[in-house]
Amino acid sequence: MYAQGLIGADGRTDETPEFLAAFKARIDAEEKIEPKDAMPEGYRRTLIRQIGQHAHSEIVGMLPEGNWITRAPSLKRKAALLAKVQDEGGHGLYLYAAAETLGVSREEMTEELLDGRAKYSSIFNYPTLTWADIGTIGWLVDGAAIMNQIPLCRCSFGPYARAMIRVCKEESFHQRQGYEIMLTLCRGTQAQKDMAQDALNRWWWPSLMMFGPHDADSTHSDQSMAWKIKRFSNDELRQKFIDATVPQAEFLGLTVPDPECKWNEAKGGYDHGPIDWDEFWRVVKGGGVMNRERIAARKKAWDDGAWVREAALVHAEKRKARKAAMAAE
Amino acid sequence: MYRALLELADDHLVLGHRVSEWCGHAPMLEEDLALPNMALDCIGTARALYARAGELEGAGRDEDALAYFRGEREYLNCLLVEQPNGDFAQTMLRQLGFAAFMEPFWRAAAQSSDDAVRGVAGKAVKEMAYNIRHAGEWVVRLGDGTDESTGRMRAASDALAPYWDELFLSSPATQEAEAAGILPERAGLRANWEQVMRDVFAQALLDWPEATWSQGGGREGRHGEGLGHLLAEMQSVARAHPGATW
Amino acid sequence: MINETPLWEVFIRQRNGLSHRHVGSLHAADEALALSAARDVYTRRGEGGSIWVVPSSAITASDPDHTDEFFDPAEDKIYRHPTFYDIPDDVGHM
Numbered sequence: 001m002y003a004q005g006l007i008g009a010d011g012r013t014d015e016t017p018e019f020l021a022a023f024k025a026r027i028d029a030e031e032k033i034e035p036k037d038a039m040p041e042g043y044r045r046t047l048i049r050q051i052g053q054h055a056h057s058e059i060v061g062m063l064p065e066g067n068w069i070t071r072a073p074s075l076k077r078k079a080a081l082l083a084k085v086q087d088e089g090g091h092g093l094y095l096y097a098a099a100e101t102l103g104v105s106r107e108e109m110t111e112e113l114l115d116g117r118a119k120y121s122s123i124f125n126y127p128t129l130t131w132a133d134i135g136t137i138g139w140l141v142d143g144a145a146i147m148n149q150i151p152l153c154r155c156s157f158g159p160y161a162r163a164m165i166r167v168c169k170e171e172s173f174h175q176r177q178g179y180e181i182m183l184t185l186c187r188g189t190q191a192q193k194d195m196a197q198d199a200l201n202r203w204w205w206p207s208l209m210m211f212g213p214h215d216a217d218s219t220h221s222d223q224s225m226a227w228k229i230k231r232f233s234n235d236e237l238r239q240k241f242i243d244a245t246v247p248q249a250e251f252l253g254l255t256v257p258d259p260e261c262k263w264n265e266a267k268g269g270y271d272h273g274p275i276d277w278d279e280f281w282r283v284v285k286g287g288g289v290m291n292r293e294r295i296a297a298r299k300k301a302w303d304d305g306a307w308v309r310e311a312a313l314v315h316a317e318k319r320k321a322r323k324a325a326m327a328a329e
Numbered sequence: 330m331y332r333a334l335l336e337l338a339d340d341h342l343v344l345g346h347r348v349s350e351w352c353g354h355a356p357m358l359e360e361d362l363a364l365p366n367m368a369l370d371c372i373g374t375a376r377a378l379y380a381r382a383g384e385l386e387g388a389g390r391d392e393d394a395l396a397y398f399r400g401e402r403e404y405l406n407c408l409l410v411e412q413p414n415g416d417f418a419q420t421m422l423r424q425l426g427f428a429a430f431m432e433p434f435w436r437a438a439a440q441s442s443d444d445a446v447r448g449v450a451g452k453a454v455k456e457m458a459y460n461i462r463h464a465g466e467w468v469v470r471l472g473d474g475t476d477e478s479t480g481r482m483r484a485a486s487d488a489l490a491p492y493w494d495e496l497f498l499s500s501p502a503t504q505e506a507e508a509a510g511i512l513p514e515r516a517g518l519r520a521n522w523e524q525v526m527r528d529v530f531a532q533a534l535l536d537w538p539e540a541t542w543s544q545g546g547g548r549e550g551r552h553g554e555g556l557g558h559l560l561a562e563m564q565s566v567a568r569a570h571p572g573a574t575w
Numbered sequence: 576m577i578n579e580t581p582l583w584e585v586f587i588r589q590r591n592g593l594s595h596r597h598v599g600s601l602h603a604a605d606e607a608l609a610l611s612a613a614r615d616v617y618t619r620r621g622e623g624g625s626i627w628v629v630p631s632s633a634i635t636a637s638d639p640d641h642t643d644e645f646f647d648p649a650e651d652k653i654y655r656h657p658t659f660y661d662i663p664d665d666v667g668h669m
Contacts (some may be wrong), residue, residue: 036639062353062361069349070559073566073575074393075342075376078349079369083619085352086365090616093358097600100582106358106602107579131566131575166599170620181575188573297354305356307481308417309580311474312604318473319605357580359601359612366615463611470604 015040027228032158035101043227044102047157049118050229051099056113057121058092060294064128065137073131080177081134087174091167098159114299122280123206125288132185132192132199138178140200140207140245146171147241148211151231160229179248186252193253200249201257208272209280211238217277243269330443330511331385332405332502335395336548337512338378339406342396343556344427345371346563347414356417363463367424370456374449381445393575397567401557402550405500409492411547411556418478419485421467426489428460429525430496430518437513446511465529472533479535486530486538494543496522503548583609584634585617586627595627603628 015023023040026033033039062085069085072078096106112118123141128134149171152164185196212218212234224230232240242261249256260273283291348368355361379392390398409427414420435454441447471478499507499515506512530537546552567575580602586595598617603609609628617623637645653659662669 034639036636038639059358066353069352070346070562071566073397073570073573075372075379075396077575079372079376082349082352082365082369082372086362086369086619089353089358089361089365090619093362093601093616094599096358097582100600105579163599184575188575189570191570192573301354301356304354305360305417307475307477308356308360308471309604311478312470312608313578313580314478315470315474316605357602359603359608359616362619363611363615366619459614463615466607466611470608 024226027156027226030228031156032161033156034158042223043229046224046227046229047160048099048102048104050224051095051102051160052104052109052112053119053121055092055095055099055109056118057124058088058095059113060120060124060298062088062092063294063297064124064126064290065134067128068131068134071131072134077134077181084138084174084177087170090170091163094163094166095160098157098163101159110302114295114302116286116295119284121210122283122288123210124294125283125291126202126206127289129202130195130199132182132195133203135178135181135185135196136199136203138174138176139182139248140178140203141210142171142174142178143245144207144210144241146175147237147244154228154231156228182252182254186254196252197254200254204257205275205279206283208238208242208275209277211235211241213277213280239269242272246270330502330506330509331382333500333506333512334378334382334385334446336405336407336500336503338375338382338395339404340410340427341371341375341378343404343406343559344410344423345369345375346559347410347412348420348424350414351420360417364420367460367463370453370460374453374456377445377449381443381449384445393567397564398571401552401560404552404556404560405548405550406552406556407492407495407547408544408553409489409495411552411559412489412492413555415485415488416481417467418471418481419488421464421471422482422485422489424460425464425468425529426493426496426522426526428457428464430522432457432461433518433521434513434515437518440510441512442510461525465525468529468535469533472530472535482533482535486535490538490540491542491544494540495545495547498545498548500548580604582631583613583628584631585609585613586629587613587617587623588625589622590624595625598622600631 019038020040023038023043033043065081065085065088069078069081072081096109099109100106109118113120128137146168149164149168153161153168155161155164182196185192215221215233215235218234221230221233225233246256246261258273260271262271263269264271282288286292345368348364348371351361351364352368353361355364375396376392379395383390383392383395409423412419412423432454435450435457438446438450439454441450468482472482473479497515497519503512503515507514527537567573581604582600583603584600585598587598588595601609601612601616603612606628610626613626613628614623618626
């Protein structure tokens, strides 16, 4: 689960015009670029940054939902949520592996996440306060992620595209799982329904922000579009998302918390009110409710696990040495 | 028999819950995927056993009524499974010890006179075999790894030693189920279990701890303090909305 | 930390009769852990029948810079393909 809104990628590149033109021709011909192929430095850097951010988002994204595994209100929901959060870990793993084909290690990427150099999707800096948040995240956050990830399956970089195909296949249950939780709540007691509306109120705007700044303010979009790392603009995807989810909210009997959200016959889509970009940038830059806790939790897992990782490596060396000694006898 | 199945179901739910606490916090991403698989194995088995226990009780309680609306004195799990996760060494050793007991248990339960128990056994025996393999791999690596990991594995072994015995004790309810051919005799599984454990410990270059004392009481609902907190957390949402559907 | 946990490539055969296909990579300290991890990471939805894990460092790959000399020479050897040969339709399927 993740959406676009790549932050701070540097697409500058200083290869010769001939090289860049030849590369662009391959991209335009819809050829996939594979890890060992010649590629502009800016393309490589953008991908490392984007795939890394995407992977980090999956990993940090395990935390807000993981917060409810131990409190899931039925055993069926507990099992489904556990399997879903496990999937997010898997998706992070596939993505780290895709980035590793470009010559950066998982350890390096992890260190960048932990020391704040690398970003992750800002949505995960919001807290999950009730069980309805789990439904809403599955429905809206995974819904937004799917909108973004389906075009990424056609991304020009082979390993990223292949990872996304696997991710999309697995994620198809995530959004349905979330929406089913919402349906059950909305057909339940008044308290459950209130819980659902409250969760929608808190997650609606952050979900819209997941698509990133408006096209006019999105600095890195053009180059990424030209290189077919990205296939649709932020606003296009956001519009698609709103058009899909507003009727779903109505079906639930819930109201999106935007008085300006209205069907616009002329454009064939919904209008929406202004997005609070100050909040977006504040949360991106560390001013969300959970930023510090999220990174602290990841750092604790990484630091606490160091002795385990080291022991496994030392054991492997010992075994190799014993095998060699036995062979020498 | 209702009570005997409840003991077994509680073992699996409490352990599954404990293991699930790791999700998102494991030492490496690969283990963030492995641990939920172990937790899901346990929770899946618990669900099937609760369903059967509820049927036998005949009071209309389903898996969730049994899991979410019984208090800590009504939980009948053994003390081993409620032990806190501790570090990765303790979690892996607890999993190994439990799985090394359950795998031969389910193998024997394939002959159970109860259809539902046989059904659970067929699936669970394979899951527990894999749990033994994976947890065993880690016990070996941590036992024979660095000085730190060896020390931690020894500490885990000491911490859990008092709780192994309870696996082999049968409550009166369980003795009845054993006599009726519904469940295998727990005491009879000891030799097999000890063989597996000693074998893993030997590979891990660890001494098998001779138990100096053992702690029981779980089957009568006498637990440590940790279980109450585990249940308070697990049941909080369900209990705040009695009668609700999720 | 002494160094980084090695990278492995994972190949899975879904069922007998198919070949093993590359499905992705993972990190593990040794082959047994790599195999376990491959099971937990890549066969959660019944994709598995048989797994191979290979240290990524053990793979020798052809060099994209030599693609032309490696692969182009095969392209004009059209006599290796059945359609190169004219057989009258009357002969029937061959």
